Amino acid sequence: MQRGSTPSGVRLKPSRPSRLAISAGSEAVTERWSMSRAEIFMPAHIGLPPPRSSAMLRGLNHWRNGFMSKMTLYGIWLSGPTYKVGLALSLMGQPFAYKHVDLRAGAHKQPDYLAINRFGQVPALVDGDLKLCQSGSILLYLADKFGKMGGKTPEEKARVREWLFWEFDRLASNIYRPRAIKRGFMKADDNVHQMYVNQATDALKVLETALAKSDFLVGSEVTIADVAVYGDVAYAEEGAIDLTPYPSVKAWMARVEELPGFKKYEDVLPKQDAA
Numbered sequence: 001m002q003r004g005s006t007p008s009g010v011r012l013k014p015s016r017p018s019r020l021a022i023s024a025g026s027e028a029v030t031e032r033w034s035m036s037r038a039e040i041f042m043p044a045h046i047g048l049p050p051p052r053s054s055a056m057l058r059g060l061n062h063w064r065n066g067f068m069s070k071m072t073l074y075g076i077w078l079s080g081p082t083y084k085v086g087l088a089l090s091l092m093g094q095p096f097a098y099k100h101v102d103l104r105a106g107a108h109k110q111p112d113y114l115a116i117n118r119f120g121q122v123p124a125l126v127d128g129d130l131k132l133c134q135s136g137s138i139l140l141y142l143a144d145k146f147g148k149m150g151g152k153t154p155e156e157k158a159r160v161r162e163w164l165f166w167e168f169d170r171l172a173s174n175i176y177r178p179r180a181i182k183r184g185f186m187k188a189d190d191n192v193h194q195m196y197v198n199q200a201t202d203a204l205k206v207l208e209t210a211l212a213k214s215d216f217l218v219g220s221e222v223t224i225a226d227v228a229v230y231g232d233v234a235y236a237e238e239g240a241i242d243l244t245p246y247p248s249v250k251a252w253m254a255r256v257e258e259l260p261g262f263k264k265y266e267d268v269l270p271k272q273d274a275a
Contacts, residue, residue, distance in 0.1 A: 072097040074113070075122040077269035078185075080176055081135035082123040084231035086268035088139055088224055091261040092148050098274040135231075136164045139224040149223045159218045163225035167232060171207075174200035175232045178239030193240070200241050204249060207233075211248040215255060222259055230256050234265065 073089070073096050075082025089096050101107050101122050108120045117124035117133040125132045125141075132138050140161075143150030151157035178196040180186035207229065210217060217225040233253060236243055243250055256262060 069128065070095055070097045072099055072126040074099045074101050074116060074124040074126070075269060076101050076103055077266065077271050079122050079269070080172070080231050080235055080265075083234070083265040083268055084135045084228055085123050085125060085138050085142075087231060087263065087265075088142055088149065088227045090263050090268060091222070091227065091259055092142065092146050093261055094142075094146065098270060100270070100272050136168060136228065139164070139228060143224050149221075149227070151218055151223055156219050156223070160223050160225045163217050164228055166206075167225070167228045171200070171203040171229065171232045174203060175236050175239055175241060178241060179235050180239075182239050197239070197241055200236065200239075204233075204236075204241075204243070204246050208246045208248050211252045215252070222256065226252075226256055 071089070071094070073082065073085055075086070075098070077100075086096070086098070101113060103122070107113055108117070108122060113124075114120055116126060116131050119133055121133065123133070123135055123138065125138045127141075127145075132141055140150070142148075143160075151160045174196050177186060177188075178193050178200065181188050181193045181196075214220075216222050217229065230253065233243070233249065
């Protein structure tokens with residue numbers, strides 16, 4: 001079939017130029033497409049040349065990569081960083097497959113997993129041929145891919161990155177480590193635990209000051225900065241870190257928990273693989 005010709009068995013109805021009727025032999029198979037979608041996603045099927053504009057090409061790639069297959073998240077249900085990625089996907093309304101990585105059995109150090117995440121950590125996200133690791137990097141990728149929760153202006157996008165870097169530097173480890181100590185995953189005496197709690201307290205004071213002035217960390221809507229920080233603070237009490245002195249933080253957590261698509265970590269991360 002020559003480029004631009006109409007394939008056998010495909011008939012365009014002149015009276016309905018915005019619809020495409022597809023018939024295959026004696027089997028009546030009808031698919032209805034708007035011409036605008038068909039022009040972007042299936043040009044050959046309606047006798048059009050391949051998309052030439054950058055917008056059409058982006059649309060075609062988005063359809064192929066974003067809708068034809070699910071992304072796969074690798075992690076473990078105890079992992080805060082994995083929860084951040086799963087929560088972001090849930091808030092964005094994006095379905096994903098989940099693969100449990102048994103850290104205690106050393107699955108993260110096996111060659112098949114190292115081919116996915118060269119650092120031997122969780123989480124990892126596979127999107128087609130792309131393999132990503134580090135939760136902050138994955139969050140930025142998702143915000144860019146789906147055009148959601150990344151900030152609306154260049155300034156907001158920069159502020160989102162500021163909070164992501166701050167969260168990694170000042171907050172995450174100072175909540176995760178005392179939690180690990182309390183849950184028996186990490187051995188340390190009380191002085192070490194208290195050191196982490198003190199550092200977490202300093203970070204929570206910064207957070208309290210910011211959230212006393214705004215409903216969310218950047219702008220008027222939730223962003224991946226909120227997701228990243230929430231994915232730390234949600235575990236604070238498991239590490240014997242009292243959130244009572246931070247009413248603005250607690251009110252912000254409640255706002256996040258009311259968002260469409262919000263799920264607690266035990267609802268986002270199963271203890272086994274999930275399709």
